[in-house]
Amino acid sequence: MNDEHRQKSFWRTYVFSLDHKVIGLQYLFTSMAFLLLGFAFILLMRWQLAFPGRPLPLIGGLLPDAIAPGGVMLPALYNQLGAMHGTIMIFLGVVPLGVGFFGNYFLPLQIGAPDMAFPRLNMSSYWVYALGGVVMLLSFVLPGGPAQSGWTSYPPLSVVNPGQTVWLLGMTFLITSSLLGSINFIVTTVNLRAPGLTWRRLPLFVWAQLITAVLLLFAFPVLQSGAILQLLDRVAGTSFYIPMGLVVGGKMLERAGGGSPLLWQHLFWFLAHPEVYVLVLPAMGIVSEIIAANTRKPLFGYTTMVGSMVFVGVFSFLVWAHHMFVSGMKTSLSMFFMTTTMVISIPSVAILSCLLFSLWGGKIRFTVPMLFALAFLPMFGIGGLTGLPLGFLPTDIYLHDTYYVIGHFHYVVVTGTIIALMAGVYHWFPKMFGRFMDDRLGKIHFWGTLVGMNGIFMPMFIQGLAGMQRRLYDPTVQSHNLTTQFLSPYQLASAILLLLFQFPFLYNFFKSMTKGAVARENPWDATTLEWACPSPPPHGNFTSVPAAHRAPYEYSVPGRPKDFWPQWEKN
Amino acid sequence: MSESAAPAFPPSTPIPSGKLGMWVFLSSEIMLFGAFISAYIVLRMGSPDFGVPSEEILGRPLATMNTFLLILSSFTMVLALAAIQRDDRRSFARNMISTLGLGVLFLCVKMFEYHHKISEGLTISSGLFGSFYFTLTGLHALHIIGGLVFNGYILRNGLRGRYNAQHHERVEYAGLYWHFVDLVWVILFPMFYLV
Numbered sequence: 001m002n003d004e005h006r007q008k009s010f011w012r013t014y015v016f017s018l019d020h021k022v023i024g025l026q027y028l029f030t031s032m033a034f035l036l037l038g039f040a041f042i043l044l045m046r047w048q049l050a051f052p053g054r055p056l057p058l059i060g061g062l063l064p065d066a067i068a069p070g071g072v073m074l075p076a077l078y079n080q081l082g083a084m085h086g087t088i089m090i091f092l093g094v095v096p097l098g099v100g101f102f103g104n105y106f107l108p109l110q111i112g113a114p115d116m117a118f119p120r121l122n123m124s125s126y127w128v129y130a131l132g133g134v135v136m137l138l139s140f141v142l143p144g145g146p147a148q149s150g151w152t153s154y155p156p157l158s159v160v161n162p163g164q165t166v167w168l169l170g171m172t173f174l175i176t177s178s179l180l181g182s183i184n185f186i187v188t189t190v191n192l193r194a195p196g197l198t199w200r201r202l203p204l205f206v207w208a209q210l211i212t213a214v215l216l217l218f219a220f221p222v223l224q225s226g227a228i229l230q231l232l233d234r235v236a237g238t239s240f241y242i243p244m245g246l247v248v249g250g251k252m253l254e255r256a257g258g259g260s261p262l263l264w265q266h267l268f269w270f271l272a273h274p275e276v277y278v279l280v281l282p283a284m285g286i287v288s289e290i291i292a293a294n295t296r297k298p299l300f301g302y303t304t305m306v307g308s309m310v311f312v313g314v315f316s317f318l319v320w321a322h323h324m325f326v327s328g329m330k331t332s333l334s335m336f337f338m339t340t341t342m343v344i345s346i347p348s349v350a351i352l353s354c355l356l357f358s359l360w361g362g363k364i365r366f367t368v369p370m371l372f373a374l375a376f377l378p379m380f381g382i383g384g385l386t387g388l389p390l391g392f393l394p395t396d397i398y399l400h401d402t403y404y405v406i407g408h409f410h411y412v413v414v415t416g417t418i419i420a421l422m423a424g425v426y427h428w429f430p431k432m433f434g435r436f437m438d439d440r441l442g443k444i445h446f447w448g449t450l451v452g453m454n455g456i457f458m459p460m461f462i463q464g465l466a467g468m469q470r471r472l473y474d475p476t477v478q479s480h481n482l483t484t485q486f487l488s489p490y491q492l493a494s495a496i497l498l499l500l501f502q503f504p505f506l507y508n509f510f511k512s513m514t515k516g517a518v519a520r521e522n523p524w525d526a527t528t529l530e531w532a533c534p535s536p537p538p539h540g541n542f543t544s545v546p547a548a549h550r551a552p553y554e555y556s557v558p559g560r561p562k563d564f565w566p567q568w569e570k571n
Numbered sequence: 572m573s574e575s576a577a578p579a580f581p582p583s584t585p586i587p588s589g590k591l592g593m594w595v596f597l598s599s600e601i602m603l604f605g606a607f608i609s610a611y612i613v614l615r616m617g618s619p620d621f622g623v624p625s626e627e628i629l630g631r632p633l634a635t636m637n638t639f640l641l642i643l644s645s646f647t648m649v650l651a652l653a654a655i656q657r658d659d660r661r662s663f664a665r666n667m668i669s670t671l672g673l674g675v676l677f678l679c680v681k682m683f684e685y686h687h688k689i690s691e692g693l694t695i696s697s698g699l700f701g702s703f704y705f706t707l708t709g710l711h712a713l714h715i716i717g718g719l720v721f722n723g724y725i726l727r728n729g730l731r732g733r734y735n736a737q738h739h740e741r742v743e744y745a746g747l748y749w750h751f752v753d754l755v756w757v758i759l760f761p762m763f764y765l766v
Contacts (some may be wrong), residue, residue: 116582117588179599187592216596219604229610232706237696240610244620256698258620265612270606293659547579 018119024105028539031096038088079148086151098282109530112194112546125180132173139166155241185213195550208285219274226267269320283420301354308347341391369441372423375393383411391491404464435516448501459487609685
């Protein structure tokens, strides 16, 4: 830390900092807060699903009568919580954590750069994101309340429902933020790599972040245009999504008409399918790093994995309409999207298989990050495999919009991505703060989290196969749901368990920041460049320009005195 | 970021980061306009209630002139960059001022066109054609305004002597953006006025 930096005021150092590491930490704390908020919403919803019509315990009495008379939530509140749970978890929680935090903090370190290519742009991308979050939160106190048309916001419902305008404005901020971020990530990766760090020597985490940035860059503008059209439908009286003669609440809508609700679905899913890979690719990158460092052998099939990630990235733009099989689309189109969906599952399986084969013959160290990374493999596997019946037209027609779908994508995003992100926090914590997190608390966190997550999502497959529809405020109104209703209280209990087991993590995190055991520069004996700089890295990261002399995962090279050969060591 | 004590990190490609960033940004802009244009094509081909207005309301001659103005401004932008590359600051300033003037003129004609169409009953809510017309040309006009701000900043810096034959990257970036905005209009013009 040089004198110039030391003299900077508190505001310039911690709030309006240009340092990619401080911005990364800002993303970390903001997105963790949003994840907890989104989780709190779902606890309320889970209570309603488990005990429909019974007053909410603890907070029921505090809610105003307009949204929850006598502590029982009204359907409108349930819909609002559902829409905002999805929006917050995806756009304000998981993506900012996986890309905003992990990408910002570790991508420059792993490529041996002093900072991002455009530090000012980097700072603005965080603040635009924060502004988007504030707008989303403000919608709870503004007249009309928050959005209640689901995170997918299908018109015509979303055009006539209250609260949607603020949601669209909030999304505009979030889209702008991710656009600024992805420009920065791409330019940084292309132009700021350390000498010798060729594309074939790039760590998989960097590849994953780069492809993610490209997906965000190309997919989000399409949602932006769709959102502008929806906004105009709401405020300017256009009818891009309003068909001729639409009747709402018994009255014909006075619009010119002629628009198509299906148009939104196409524009929305053109973003939202690549978005799935935006959620998953950083997780795969993190797990690759942790598995390589903790098996003490090179990753199996580096080239295959890079190729698969690139292939997934390209193909993710060609599968969007498998979300629309029941929309009345032409059968020939459905056939096309069914085929592309089956094709894109191949590289995903290839990546997972490579990670699995990497374990074979390794000297596995069961550290806490490794436990999380190992759990990712089967859990993400369940998420992926349960997606296949949804990609097939005949089976999807039955399963569409049931809890089976909810179970599928929560296995992908929660037990897959979030587990991997937790692994990443434990793995890189010593780099961020120069200290270790506590091992015993970490293991408690791991096992409680694993049990809690599976307890919530596994029953969803059964409920979905039994025909329980998603977005139902009170499932007991349909008699066929009564047979699976007994599972709901267990899911609520699992959700509470999952919440309780996050407290050891939070305690561990904040305590270890200042009190944890001191860590060396390279505490895991790893090989990639982020371990070459001091822990925590100072402003400017590296004390001298690092160089990469070899591939990223040279572990247990025969004839070497140590079982790891870092990229930065000349010989 | 220039830290006095920090070691010098060499870039890994010969392309300046700013130029790369501009190209990456423009590629996302292509997706933004591409989505709007696809939506327009889908509804124009597919919706039975599209309703294309008469030639009189469209006002083709005025729009043709506007297209010409914008292409001319792209040309003066190229001349401005060429001028600064050979250190001719007077020619640079003259051409940048022409570029800005032509851009402003384009917006004036656009306002006149809007006024004419609205008075003839073609508004953003009168039907799908009007909705798309005002949304897309409005978004394009916002991009023109952004380009005018960018070019004005370049002109100001140029007049203060910040650019010369060796150092003129930002003039080039502004040019890239301005040509892109012109290109968008060249696509919008036949879409709305000629087809």
